[in-house]
Amino acid sequence: MSDETSAPLDSPDLDAVRRLIRAAERPVVLTGAGMSAESGVPTFRDAQTGLWERFSPEALATEEAFLADPALVWSWYRWRARMVRSVAPNAGHAAVAAWQERVPALEVVTQNVDDLHERAGSRVLSHLHGSLFAFRCAECGAPADVDPGAADDGAAGSEADLEAMLGHQPPPCTVCGDGLVRPGIVWFGEMLPADAWDRAYAALEACDLAVVIGTSGVVQPAASLPFVALGAGAAVVEINPDLTELSPAVTHRLAGPAGVILPALLS
Numbered sequence: 001m002s003d004e005t006s007a008p009l010d011s012p013d014l015d016a017v018r019r020l021i022r023a024a025e026r027p028v029v030l031t032g033a034g035m036s037a038e039s040g041v042p043t044f045r046d047a048q049t050g051l052w053e054r055f056s057p058e059a060l061a062t063e064e065a066f067l068a069d070p071a072l073v074w075s076w077y078r079w080r081a082r083m084v085r086s087v088a089p090n091a092g093h094a095a096v097a098a099w100q101e102r103v104p105a106l107e108v109v110t111q112n113v114d115d116l117h118e119r120a121g122s123r124v125l126s127h128l129h130g131s132l133f134a135f136r137c138a139e140c141g142a143p144a145d146v147d148p149g150a151a152d153d154g155a156a157g158s159e160a161d162l163e164a165m166l167g168h169q170p171p172p173c174t175v176c177g178d179g180l181v182r183p184g185i186v187w188f189g190e191m192l193p194a195d196a197w198d199r200a201y202a203a204l205e206a207c208d209l210a211v212v213i214g215t216s217g218v219v220q221p222a223a224s225l226p227f228v229a230l231g232a233g234a235a236v237v238e239i240n241p242d243l244t245e246l247s248p249a250v251t252h253r254l255a256g257p258a259g260v261i262l263p264a265l266l267s
């Protein structure tokens with residue numbers, strides 16, 4: 001459901017948010033899958049269509065799915081890592097990194113498991129849901145050094161690359177020798193890493209401005225973080241082309257894509 005009032009780049013809301021950004025001493029950016037959409041990484045909402053229909057996150061992003069079919073889940077994550085390797089940060093990632101360069105107090109908290117914020121130059125305070133490029137033993141938890149590899153030119157993210165990945169078993173743990181290596185990802189039904197959660201919660205509780213970009217605000221507990229900022233008296237700005245669970249509560253809403261709004265907002 002799109003919001004009819006897409007924010008033209010000369011809207012008064014944009015000016016009001018520019019003033020909030022200029023005045024902010026402890027800003028936080030909280031991002032979701034929409035932040036990476038313009039880089040070509042499908043969002044979870046998109047995941048209901050096309051290739052992702054066969055491999056729905058809700059079905060595969062669980063420990064149960066991994067235990068039931070380690071090769072399928074392992075292949076899917078390797079394919080996603082290879083896809084992220086093949087895309088680039090977009091203008092929105094670059095705008096956030098430039099903002100942090102100007103205002104080192106800016107904290108970046110992301111639900112995303114890609115590394116596009118880092119590749120754009122941002123220092124990321126917290127990856128709430130882990131990373132496609134972190135691996136650990138499912139039994140003993142020992143970190144594992146795995147290179148997901150890179151697809152042939154142009155194949156990354158393609159069905160051909162996924163087919164090439166399918167069926168590859170996850171490697172055994174070289175530390176305990178008992179477990180299989182799993183993605184360093186927080187699956188549905190799993191607790192978030194306490195340190196990542198604590199850092200994010202503290203940042204949203206202490207901020208004077210939270211800019212929430214590209215998230216549908218559905219997945220808990222990450223979706224509660226903007227309300228922590230609101231409860232602490234901060235202004236909360238939403239950047240999203242669509243209305244979300246958060247939209248009714250925010251201070252300002254800029255309806256549009258991150259890769260267009262953020263450069264205009266932060267230039």
Ligand code: BV8
Nearest residue numbers: 032033034043044045111188189214215216219220257258
């Ligand atoms: C937990 C890694 C405590 C995986 C992710 C039953 C049992 C157990 C738990 C639950 C349960 N029922 C509910 C829960 C809680 C559950 C949950 O919230 N479920 C939802 C589905 C209701 N949460 C959990 O399980 C969490 N753990 O609760 O632990 C516990 C433990 C045991 C028992 C009970 C409780 C763990 C959640 C973490 C899951 N892992 N990621 C992977 O990547 O494979 S979550 C994953 O989905 C993403 O990381 C992300 O966080 C989330 C998707 O959300 P978004 O990022 O918002 O993406 P989405 O596609 O939804 O939206 C994109 C938005 O961008 C849209 O609004 C779109 O309009 C916009 N957009 C599009 N283009 C652009 C744009 N915006 C700007 N610019 C654009 N160009």
